[in-house]
Amino acid sequence: MSRTLLTRCSIVGITCLLPLSVLARPKAPVAEAAVEQGKFILHKFAQPIGLETWQITRQPGGYQLTDKFEFKDRGTPVPLTMKFAYDKTGTPQSFNIKGKNSRLSEIDQKVLVNANTVRVQVDGADRTLEKPKAFFPIAGYAPTAQQLMLMRYWINHGKPAALRTLPSGTVQIAKRGQDRFTLDGKPVLLDRYLVTGLIWGRETIWLDQSNNLVALVSIDAEFDHFESVREGFQSLLPSFLSKAGEDEMASMKEFAGKASSDPSKTLALVGGTLIDATGKPAIPDSVVVIANHRIVAAGPRAQVAIPDGATRVDTTGKTIMPGLWDMHAHFEQVEWGPIYLAAGVTTVRDCGNEFEFITAVRDELAKGNGIGPQLLPAGLVDGTGEKSLGVQRVDSDADAQKWVRKYHDAGFRQMKVYSSMTRENVASVARYAHQLGMSVTGHIPSTMGLVEGVEAGMDQVNHIVYLYDAMQAEGKSPMSKGLRKIKLEDLKSFSVASPEAQKTIEFMKAHHIVVDPTMALWEVVTRNWPSTPIASFEPGVSKLPPELSVSFAPPAEEKAEDKEKMELAFQRMLEIVGALHKAGIDIVAGTDQAIPxxxxxxxxxxxxxxxxxxxxxxxxxxxxxxxxxGMDKETGTIEAGKRADIIILDANPLEEIKNIRSVDKVIANGVMYDAAPLWKSVGFKP
Structure with a gap:
């Protein structure tokens, strides 16, 4: 002890020497060994983007699950931590979750269970309620380990038809079957479950024979594809995605049979005003005859014979027009199918999805399984970078050839390039796509401008912000790098009549470029303030289910300068759309989801x-x-011989465009549905 600091103490009169360090530092508690632990690999659009680590330890009276969940989405960190305590019978004691559950949203929730009450805190708001007989604390899709605990709780409590969750909600869990996979040359048997009520829509979960969670296919808080796979099972992710798409579509079959007409019978829509979308004047008192999924005849009642035995649908006082297209969709859940049809959308272009999921969904719809519109997926590709999306990487000419061929052979009509592509690789994608008769759409990658993207071979452009950037004078702040980074003075000085803007318009026209501006999305982004919430310009937001509507709440704070800048940015976007249309450039309607x-x-x-x-x-x-x-001989107008995609409206949108919201019935590929039950089937108000 020659160099140890000492102190004197007296214990019942006996002098002793102890190291000062022992007196100064209390004895550290011995860390409890984990009784169970694991890791999940987190994915977005099938791309591994993060890691979840968890462990269960003993504590007085029970156990505690501690979880660290974190991923990076296109350069933005999304960290989340959680602690969940429960007693030896599995009854919850406390739940604490804090952090971010998407790039755009934060979460701070607590649940504390007492003898007869439960105290719930959500983002600082505090309430106490009577303790339910059975309940489970959970806060959406993340973390995965809490979904594992939910499944075990449900199984141990007799698999109830419905289970209350806190801070809010009710979940329904159903076993759908067993799947056999091969992993490292060995057979693996997993039980497949469908979970509803935890997020908006369906999740698919696989458990092994010991009730350990192996995989989760869900959506995140941005409503983007999210998957979590237990470490060691990553190679099975494509199979999980394909199976989830097939099974979730199959789960809608029963409703589909109740909601639709018999497509084998001839239909005659009699008496309505017909807008055939060819550009001809509307036809009052019309007849449209449908048989075998096709339009047989359409025109004035006096000129169209109604076949004997046809089922007549009285459309007097209503308007008949072609089904709508949404040219910027992301069909990431099967629930989008009923939503699109309820809204009168009978064809969607999916602008980026997981290959296995979207092909499974498309094929099931084409076979008549489930409910949904005609799906036209675009093949998403991106380059390697911090903000890459998906797993279809194009970093060379060979990569471009491989992915274009794969998408083409799977029946895709179009490629979509994303933000991390180089000019050379965009050109390669475009060259191979054009050779195979495919077109190319997408974002203008961050490494180039609109002119370079078009010169590299892009045929179409997603989002109006890239047009604004191209129309600005050199040195001005761009929109595509973030709306909040734009300088107000640049917005004020912008004009679609400027030489730069006119040059861009002429360039677009000369190259026959098609634009889907996604204006409704940008309006939500720029005009959602406490003084002007979304409901002030989009009444549909009030019809969303609670799990969705919470995502569209305005920010808590409203700064006059920020609002002025955002609203002026949106006004400039509108001016650009108007100028493009006036110049004869094709504009196609697309939403990029926004308000579903x-x-x-x-x-x-x-x-x-x-x-x-x-x-x-x-x-x-x-x-x-x-x-x-390239489908105008097949669809898009109401003419004899074309696919029977038709909507019936209660009011005429030629008189007021807002009447497009009055969809009463939709006919998709010859099958007729009432809109109201479709809305209700996914938790929306009609």
Whole structure:
């Protein structure tokens, strides 16, 4: 002890020497060894983007699950921590979750269980309620380990038909079957479950024979694809995605049979005003005959014979027009199918998805399984970078050839390039796509401008912000790098009449470029403030289920300068859309999701605000997209021989474009549905 600091103490009169360090430092508690632990690999669009680590330890009276969940989404960290305590019978004692559950949203929730009550705190708001007989604390899709605990709780409590969750909600869990996989040459048997009520829509979960969670296919808080796979099972992810798509579509079959007409019977729509979208005047007192999924005849009642035995649908006082197209969709859940049909959308272009999921869903719909529109997926590719999306990487000419061929052979009509591509690789994608008769759409990658993207071979452009950037004078702040980074003085000085803007318009026209501006999305982004919430311009937001509507709450704070800048940015976007349309450039209606089902209506309303006639706005969602996708001989107008995609409205949108919101019935590929039950089937108000 020659160099140890000492102190004197007296214990019942005996002097002793102890190291000062022992007196100064209390004895550290011995860490409890984990009784169970694990790791999940976190994915977005099938791309591994993060890691979840968890462990269960003993504590007085029971156990505690501690979880660290973190991923990086296109350069933005999304960290989340959680602690969950429960007693030896599995009864919850406390739950504490804090952090971010997407790039755009934060979460701070606590549940404390007492003898007869439960105290719940959500983002600082505190309430106490009577303790339910059975309940489980959980806060959405993350973390995965808490979904594991939910499944075990449900199994141990007799697999109830419904289980209350706190802070809010009710979940339903159903076993759907067993799946056999091969992993490292060995057979693996997993039980497949469908979970509803935890997020908006369905999740698919696989448990092994010991009730350990192996995989979760869900969505995150941005409603993007999210998957979590237990370490060691990553190679099975494509199989999980494909199976989830097939099974979730199959789960909707029963409802589909109840909601639809018999497509084998001839239908006659009699008495309505017909807008055929060809550009001809509307036809009052019309007849449209449908048989074998096709339009047999359409025109004035006096000129169209109604076949004997046809089922007559009285459309007197109503308006008949082609089904709508949404040219910027992301069909990431099967629930989008009923939503699109309820809204009158009978064809969607999916602008980026997981290959296995979207092909499974598309094929099930084509076979008549489930409910949904005609799906036209675009093959997503991106380059390697911090903000890459998906797993389809194109970093060379060989990569481009491989992915274009794979998408083409799977029946895709179009490629979509994303933000991390180089000019050379965009050119390679475009060259191979054009050789195979495919077109190319997408973002303008961050390494180039609009002119370079078009010169590299892009045929179409997603989002109006890239047009604003191209129309600005050199040195001005761009929109595509973030709306909040734009300088107010640059917005004030912008004009679509400027030489730069006019040069861009002429360039677009000369190259026959098609634009889907996604104006309804940008309106939500720029105009959602406490003084002007979304409901002030988009009434559909009030019809969303609670799990969705919470995502559209305005920010807590409203700064006058920020609001002025955002609203002026949106006004400039409208001016650009109007100028493009006036110049004869094709504009196609697309929503990029935004307010599900309703933003397609707002998109058309905004086009009229930008200078379209009501008919031109309707054509941007019917005949124009059919033409630019090379399908105008098959669909897009109401003419004999074409696919029977039709909507019946309670009011005429040529009189007021807002009447497009009055969808009563939809006919998709000859099958007729009432809109109201479709809305209700996914938790929306009609």
């Amino acid at each position: 089902g309703h933003s397609i209506y707002r998109e058309l309303e905004l086009y009229v605000k930008a200078g379209f006639t009501p008919l031109e706005a309707l054509q941007s969602a019917t005949s124009v997209p059919a033409r630019v996708m």
